Amino acid sequence: MTQEETQMANDSTQSADLKKCIGCAKELPRTEFWKGRGNSLQGRCKKCHVEFRKQYGFKRKPKERKPHGFKALEDETQKEIIELINGGELSKNKIAQKFNIHPQTFYYWCRKGTIH
Numbered sequence: 791m792t793q794e795e796t797q798m799a800n801d802s803t804q805s806a807d808l809k810k811c812i813g814c815a816k817e818l819p820r821t822e823f824w825k826g827r828g829n830s831l832q833g834r835c836k837k838c839h840v841e842f843r844k845q846y847g848f849k850r851k852p853k854e855r856k857p858h859g860f861k862a863l864e865d866e867t868q869k870e871i872i873e874l875i876n877g878g879e880l881s882k883n884k885i886a887q888k889f890n891i892h893p894q895t896f897y898y899w900c901r902k903g904t905i906h
């Protein structure tokens with residue numbers, strides 16, 4: 791057998807009825823794969839594809855939430871506020887004013903325990 795022939799033989803074994811899944815690495819019948827783009831089959835078998843889609847879906851769904859409320863403030867500001875609260879010298883109202891925060895928002899943060 792020439793090299794070319796060997797290559798061709800290999801190719802035909804690969805394109806025979808079994809295909810290796812990139813997910814579970816099992817050699818599976820081609821019917822266990824869905825078609826991807828064009829005529830090529832998906833790299834993952836149906837089972838892995840479903841799993842993959844599930845995981846992917848879970849990862850994608852929760853949009854990255856921007857920090858908001860107290861946590862959205864500059865680190866330094868957060869520290870200062872905490873120090874002021876702990877210091878107990880200024881009322882919450884005054885602290886809120888000092889940092890240009892709406893007092894009600896500020897109370898809400900305190901109640902929710904977001905300030906710590």
Ligand SMILES: [Zn+2]
Nearest residue numbers: 811814835838
């Ligand atoms: Zn698989």
